[in-house]
């Protein structure tokens with residue numbers, strides 16, 4: 278497993294993100310808050326994590342919602358999946374939104390999202406006059422139907 282440099286604020290009560298199970302793809306990320314926050318329906322909030330990371334070149338970290346929070350409380354990441362660029366050195370923050378019809382409370386230390394580290398392919402453009410023909414052609418947006 279590769280090691281990624283990380284600086285975390287107040288580690289004594291803000292543990293590093295961890296994989297919750299042996300084969301989990303994402304590490305759970307905790308809200309770094311001094312007090313609980315309440316999100317009203319459709320309200321969004323930029324939740325601090327206290328985490329500053331230095332990803333290796335050629336990698337990104339994706340910030341994804343947790344399904345339990347989504348189904349039970351309607352809480353999700355608004356920009357899902359969030360992208361942490363390898364050259365970003367600021368605090369990792371989570372854009373949470375409450376899509377339920379009731380106010381939802383987030384407590385300090387709650388596991389609010391998960392981070393998946395992934396390698397990234399970067400490309401250059403090669404301008405051409407035409408691009409290849411396929412059976413799909415320009416069909417998209419459900420053109421193959423549902424069943």
Ligand SMILES: O=c1ccn([C@H]2C[C@H](O)[C@@H](COP(=O)(O)OP(=O)(O)OP(=O)(O)O)O2)c(=O)[nH]1
Nearest residue numbers: 340356359360361362363365368369370371372
């Ligand atoms: O959920 C997120 C998404 C992004 N970021 C940070 C890391 C990322 O590298 C930077 C920029 O994110 P993004 O490229 O998605 O936002 P942008 O609106 O394009 O901002 P910028 O112009 O700074 O790239 O913000 C987070 O902390 N959390």
Ligand SMILES: [Mg+2]
Nearest residue numbers: 360361362365
């Ligand atoms: Mg950007």
